Amino acid sequence: MKGDKNVDIQALKDIANKLRIDSIVATNASKSGHPTSCASMAEMMSVLFFHTMRYKISAPKDPSADRFILSKGHAAPILYAAWAEAAHQWCWPRVFCLVGDGEAAEGSIWEALHFASHYKLDNLVVLFDVNRLGQSEPTSLQHQMDVYAARLKAFGLHTLVVDGHDVGELAKALDEAAARAGQPTAIVAKTYKGRGFPAIEDQDNWHGKALGAEGDKIIKHLQSQIKNASISLKPQPPLAEAPKVHISDITLSSPPAYKKGELVATRLAYGTGLKKIADTNLR
Incomplete structure (x- = not known):
């Protein structure tokens, strides 16, 4: 995948770390929020918004554009960060829904998956951010990726298990999902809460906390990981105009x-x- 000329691996990595930094800055400014929950999904957001999804910033309500649904709503700061990064540069809309592993224990998630499979919604891609840690303790399945995969396959979804911090694997999985006919796709991403935050990554007791003074040190660390601070990737426009309604x-x-x-x-x-x-x- 690293040799795929259509995927700028380093640029996507750099954007992921930019999104992490913006999430820290935003939550520190408000003295509230979930920066560690944002950090686990940074690569997924980078690949989705700057490789896979087709949309136009100038027309956010364009019916031809792909749709993104953040079911893991407490990670909203990184969604705002992705829109801000994209703004520096948006047939049938495909739909991408990112789900947290904590909420994946809820019945409503599985009802929706059953519905999607029953109606063969092959324009739907559900991404599971399996970062192992819940609000106050580890999630029930933690990193049992085989169990997630078995359950999703049993519900009739084309299921792919990936390293959620490998932009190449993510891009490849999303490309495979685009080619899948007659079946929705589930991408189960193994991630770590607070990814890229030294001494905080994969640790308990950081859920829903702004990083405060610790955030300044982490931002410097993340900046050191970015190879090209001025890098930008332009999202691709929709492939075709949706019929007028x-x-x-x-x-x-x-x-x-x-x-x-x-x-x-x-x-x-x-x-x-x-x-x-x-x-x-x-x-």
Whole structure:
């Protein structure tokens, strides 16, 4: 993968460390946040935003653009950092959803995976940030990557296990996901909380804490890892324009015809209304 001319490995590594630095700066400024949770997913964000996803910064609501969903919402600082980095430079939209390993123990995640597999949503890629540590203790599965993989395969997802800090492996897995037909893809990334933060990486008791004065030393360390501080990668635009959607001229095929005093189940009336809309708006 390191010889792939389409992947600038060092640039993606440098951007990942830039995102880590910005996450520290943001959480220190607010004296709150989750910099260690951001650090574990830095390479995934770098590869997604600057290698895989197609979008235009100038048109964030373009229906042709790929979509990114941060299910691991407490790591929002690194999402803002990725948008800020991209702004220095956004057929059918593909959808990428990044899930934390803590929330992966919740039933709603598996309901969604079942739905995606049942309907063969091959434009969906779910990335699991398996960084081993939860809010107050290790997660139930920690780094049992084989268990994650077995469960995801059983739910019908094309499943790839990768080193979540290897941008080459990530790029290769995401490229493979793009070529998968008839099946959603799960990328299970083995990561470490606080990756790149000396004396903090993979340690308990740093969840949801700004780094304070310790952050200054860590920023200097991360800056020393960046080979080219001025490097920038431009995201690729969408491959094709999505068809136009008309929502201003929606009409019913016929008006409601209920008799006064007639009792109609709400879901029946709602379904009838939807059908009447579909009858005259099949575009």
